[in-house]
Amino acid sequence: MFSLNGIEHRYGATPVVRVEAWAAGAGEHWLLAGASGSGKTTLLHILAGLTTPASGTVIVGGTDLGTLSGAARDRWRGRSVGIVPQRLHLVGALDVRDNLRLARYLAGLPDDPDRVRDLLDAVGVADLARRYPRALSQGQAQRVAIARAVVNRPALVLADEPTANLDDAHAARALELLRTQALANGAVLVVASHDARVRPLLPHVYALPLRPETLAARGVAA
Amino acid sequence: MNVFRIAFAYARRRPLATVLNVALLALGVATITLVMLLSRELEQRLVREATGIDLVVGAKGSPLQLVLAGVYHADVPPGNVPLAAVALLGQHPLVRQVIPMALGDSYRGFRIVGTEPAFIAHYGAAVAQGGVWAAPMEAVLGSEAARASGLAVGASFTGSHGLAEGGGDHGETPYRVVGVLAPTGRVIDRLVLTGMDSVWKVHEHHDGDEDRDANAGADPAKPQAVARASPAPEREVTLALVKYRSPVAAASLPRAINTETVLQAASPALESARLFTVFGVGTDVIRGFALLLIGASAFGLFVALAQALDERRYDLAIMRTLGARRGLIVAVLLIESMLLAATGLVAGLLVAHALAANVGSWLPAAAPLAAGARAWHPDEWGIVALALGTGIIATLLPAWRAYRLDVAATLADG
Numbered sequence: 001m002f003s004l005n006g007i008e009h010r011y012g013a014t015p016v017v018r019v020e021a022w023a024a025g026a027g028e029h030w031l032l033a034g035a036s037g038s039g040k041t042t043l044l045h046i047l048a049g050l051t052t053p054a055s056g057t058v059i060v061g062g063t064d065l066g067t068l069s070g071a072a073r074d075r076w077r078g079r080s081v082g083i084v085p086q087r088l089h090l091v092g093a094l095d096v097r098d099n100l101r102l103a104r105y106l107a108g109l110p111d112d113p114d115r116v117r118d119l120l121d122a123v124g125v126a127d128l129a130r131r132y133p134r135a136l137s138q139g140q141a142q143r144v145a146i147a148r149a150v151v152n153r154p155a156l157v158l159a160d161e162p163t164a165n166l167d168d169a170h171a172a173r174a175l176e177l178l179r180t181q182a183l184a185n186g187a188v189l190v191v192a193s194h195d196a197r198v199r200p201l202l203p204h205v206y207a208l209p210l211r212p213e214t215l216a217a218r219g220v221a222a
Numbered sequence: 223m224n225v226f227r228i229a230f231a232y233a234r235r236r237p238l239a240t241v242l243n244v245a246l247l248a249l250g251v252a253t254i255t256l257v258m259l260l261s262r263e264l265e266q267r268l269v270r271e272a273t274g275i276d277l278v279v280g281a282k283g284s285p286l287q288l289v290l291a292g293v294y295h296a297d298v299p300p301g302n303v304p305l306a307a308v309a310l311l312g313q314h315p316l317v318r319q320v321i322p323m324a325l326g327d328s329y330r331g332f333r334i335v336g337t338e339p340a341f342i343a344h345y346g347a348a349v350a351q352g353g354v355w356a357a358p359m360e361a362v363l364g365s366e367a368a369r370a371s372g373l374a375v376g377a378s379f380t381g382s383h384g385l386a387e388g389g390g391d392h393g394e395t396p397y398r399v400v401g402v403l404a405p406t407g408r409v410i411d412r413l414v415l416t417g418m419d420s421v422w423k424v425h426e427h428h429d430g431d432e433d434r435d436a437n438a439g440a441d442p443a444k445p446q447a448v449a450r451a452s453p454a455p456e457r458e459v460t461l462a463l464v465k466y467r468s469p470v471a472a473a474s475l476p477r478a479i480n481t482e483t484v485l486q487a488a489s490p491a492l493e494s495a496r497l498f499t500v501f502g503v504g505t506d507v508i509r510g511f512a513l514l515l516i517g518a519s520a521f522g523l524f525v526a527l528a529q530a531l532d533e534r535r536y537d538l539a540i541m542r543t544l545g546a547r548r549g550l551i552v553a554v555l556l557i558e559s560m561l562l563a564a565t566g567l568v569a570g571l572l573v574a575h576a577l578a579a580n581v582g583s584w585l586p587a588a589a590p591l592a593a594g595a596r597a598w599h600p601d602e603w604g605i606v607a608l609a610l611g612t613g614i615i616a617t618l619l620p621a622w623r624a625y626r627l628d629v630a631a632t633l634a635d636g
Binding site for chain 2: 010041042045048051070071075076078079081083085086087089090091092093094098102103104105108111121125148187197
């Protein structure tokens with residue numbers, strides 16, 4: 001479903017991520033493992049077309065991201081990728097329901113109140129539809145963020161450290177929700193995490209090594 | 223969901239800053255619009271009232287005073303001049319027409335003008351009811367004077383001495399209303415017209431009472447349109463409106479009158495232009511202040527947007543991950559500031575027009591300016607452009623920063 005080949009990305013002279021080859025098949029659920037600073041977030045951004053790697057090819061769902069212009073890539077991302085960012089971040093000026101409608105609007109998809117309602121129901125926050133994000137608990141906000149990530153039925157769902165700061169029960173529940181929603185939408189799921197609790201819950205693992213150059217750049221002996 | 227809704231949601235989220243910026247802009251727009259409406263209307267009226275009057279002649283003194291008294295009926299005249307001198311001027315080959323006027327009395331603040339029927343013709347006023355005076359002590363009311371006093375054809379009234387209310391009554395010589403004029407939108411609407419002989423007659427009665435009248439009058443500088451030695455008629459008038467036979471007259475006639483006769487000649491066009499220059503300084507100051515207010519609101523808008531952008535960096539980054547193009551992010555900011563600018567603009571224009579339309583209630587002297595101030599003035603498009611342009615300029619820098627936003631770095635910051 002996606003394949004990365006010969007990816008290298010650097011900030012200035014410091015390489016932050018290098019991937020020789022990584023390919024995922026349709027409907028697969030992946031753990032992108034690696035310690036803090038190993039470039040997991042950068043790699044997720046590369047997969048989402050938010051960051052263009054210095055070299056290498058990224059093909060997602062048959063689209064070579066390197067061939068897309070900025071605006072075309074924004075449009076492609078809105079329809080094909082659902083992102084649950086590390087800090088969740090819902091748009092504070094809009095209520096829960098409108099956060100989901102916003103995702104459809106920005107992707108250029110028609111408004112779909114039924115889809116929004118069903119989805120909020122499926123993630124268990126139907127009664128919070130008219131609440132504003134500041135009135136939500138961390139767990140509720142995460143459910144909304146997951147719903148927003150899949151509202152456009154993307155082919156690829158990316159989650160960045162979804163279990164950070166969650167206790168075991170909540171961490172398991174968050175992972176479960178991501179998996180069921182990815183499954184329900186037939187999407188490939190990639191969860192970037194350094195959390196050992198996540199590993200047994202996802203069948204496929206791609207591990208990013210912590211690069212010696214990165215360590216050196218941080219003043220740590222390799 | 224659409225881009226307007228997003229912009230509106232953001233504007234609503236910061237109600238205080240939003241209200242402050244809208245209010246500042248509205249205040250600036252209202253001030254500048256009001257000054258513009260009233261000063262343009264004033265200028266137009268000054269010009270309109272003077273139309274067709276090439277010269278005003280009267281006693282020597284201030285030419286501006288002569289024009290104010292004779293054309294705008296807004297000041298007391300400098301004094302009286304012999305009717306003979308005015309009549310002589312009427313025979314000058316460069317003069318087409320002379321309309322003499324005898325002033326001095328009023329009825330409830332409306333000036334009583336002793337003149338000739340040619341005065342009515344000059345203002346193009348139609349007689350709505352009754353007819354024109356034929357005998358002494360018959361009066362014709364301008365439309366506004368008739369409306370405000372409630373007098374109709376057949377009614378009687380007595381004039382009071384002086385041009386303001388509160389002068390001594392001429393109770394022994396009442397006027398009878400024989401006609402009412404149709405509205406013209408000019409100063410004649412606020413006048414009471416009669417024959418010159420009526421004014422002379424009124425004042426014959428109290429030749430010996432001048433001292434008493436002077437004491438009773440509200441205005442010590444009040445003119446006396448009085449035939450001083452009554453039976454021996456060395457008749458006097460207060461001033462006269464002069465129309466040239468040819469524009470050539472403007473070159474020589476005023477100077478000839480001023481140097482060779484007892485009369486003083488004043489040009490309404492010159493004097494009203496001079497008057498407006500004096501007003502102009504005041505309106506320029508107010509206009510400058512209004513621009514300052516608009517500038518302050520632009521700066522407020524800029525600060526609010528720049529601050530909002532810092533708070534919203536993450537929101538904007540998220541919108542980008544959801545598929546928003548850079549242009550859409552810029553559009554949200556631009557629409558938000560346009561929303562505020564347009565609200566302030568519309569509020570300001572409405573306030574200005576409401577104040578101008580009701581100017582009489584807060585500035586009674588300016589009441590006649592209200593009528594013209596109701597209409598949309600073409601220069602207001604300039605104010606529209608100014609307010610919206612201000613909004614756009616205030617948005618440029620924040621919009622540029624939003625456009626350049628590094629989505630990946632912003633998300634990674636978290």
